[in-house]
Amino acid sequence: MSQKKIVSIEERIPKLKQARKKKANRRLVFYLSIFFILISIIIYLQSPLSNIRSVEVNGNSLLTEDKAIAQSGLNESTNIWTIDKSEIISALTSNPMVESAEVSRDFPWTVKIDLKEYKHIGYVKEESSYFPILGNGRVLNQSENVTFKGDAPLLLNFTEEEHLHRMTTELDKLPMNLLNLISEIHWQPTESSKNNILLYMNDGYVVSGSIRSFAEKMQLYPSIVSQLDPESEGIIHIGVGAYFEEFDTEEMEEAAAEEAE
Known part of the structure; x- marks a missing residue:
């Protein structure tokens, strides 16, 4: 008749402690990673790294690109995440040459303006x-x-x-x-x-x-x-x-x- 191996509680406690420690370390690394990612996002959003670097204007014929950009209010100090598309469209369509406008982000640093001018x-x-x-x-x-x-x-x-x-x-x-x-x-x-x-x-x-x-x-x-x-x-x-x-x-x-x- 075979005998079952008996493992004492004293032998199992170190292994349980080690497993719990590894689990706690993994959890700590996970939370630290999330924390640093959030900090990085906040730094990115608040820094010049998220500012617009270029504005592309399409569909313009009568209205020059420089005037379209000036009327949009966009510049290199504008944060690409904080632009108000409806406000930009309203500013552009106030021009008598412009029938309609569309504004879109082209990440990481470009804003596109598509104009439809009156004929x-x-x-x-x-x-x-x-x-x-x-x-x-x-x-x-x-x-x-x-x-x-x-x-x-x-x-x-x-x-x-x-x-x-x-x-x-x-x-x-x-x-x-x-x-x-x-x-x-x-x-x-x-x-x-x-x-x-x-x-x-x-x-x-x-x-x-x-x-x-x-x-x-x-x-x-x-x-x-x-x-x-x-x-x-x-x-x-x-x-x-x-x-x-x-x-x-x-x-x-x-x-x-x-x-x-």
Whole structure:
């Protein structure tokens, strides 16, 4: 008959003490690790290590990057964790050029600003200065150092704000490929209608139309031009109906002769 080995309490006590000590040491190391991690986070949040080092601006065309950053209020002393996105967006959208804005953190030290500007649909001329005009009808007459670059139509003779706003609303509806074809738009009101406009196109044609439903009727322009002789010169009418009226050759020659004299 086998005999069971009997272990006395005196022999087990040292092993129990050693096991408890190891467990206590592990627990102490765990709590110390958590403590130092928390201290490190607090130091990081309170130190310049968490400050913004760069601000990226996307989607801007009229508004310069420097002005967008200045308006956002962000700088290198701003803590990336304490930025108020709604406050920054509110500051940016207070600019008449900006329709909407989004702000995001790109860790560890970058803030991204994505802008959506109002569509730049043309320029207006005041004395010797040119000012951009937006699709919402706002003329940026406080803009500095603006030159007419030909990247949008020049709107001339719009002396009434109501009709200028109506014209910009129509231009805002145009796709960019059509908008880029227009060089100048002249307002030519008459006693019977204040909606008359005359357009000079970049491809050499002249268009007579109306502010009323202009964007809709202008969609016909590419189709009309495609059917014309490239050498022909005249006016494309897109008012009540859509048709091409060729210039009188004799009248053109007489006018050219008078200018030469």
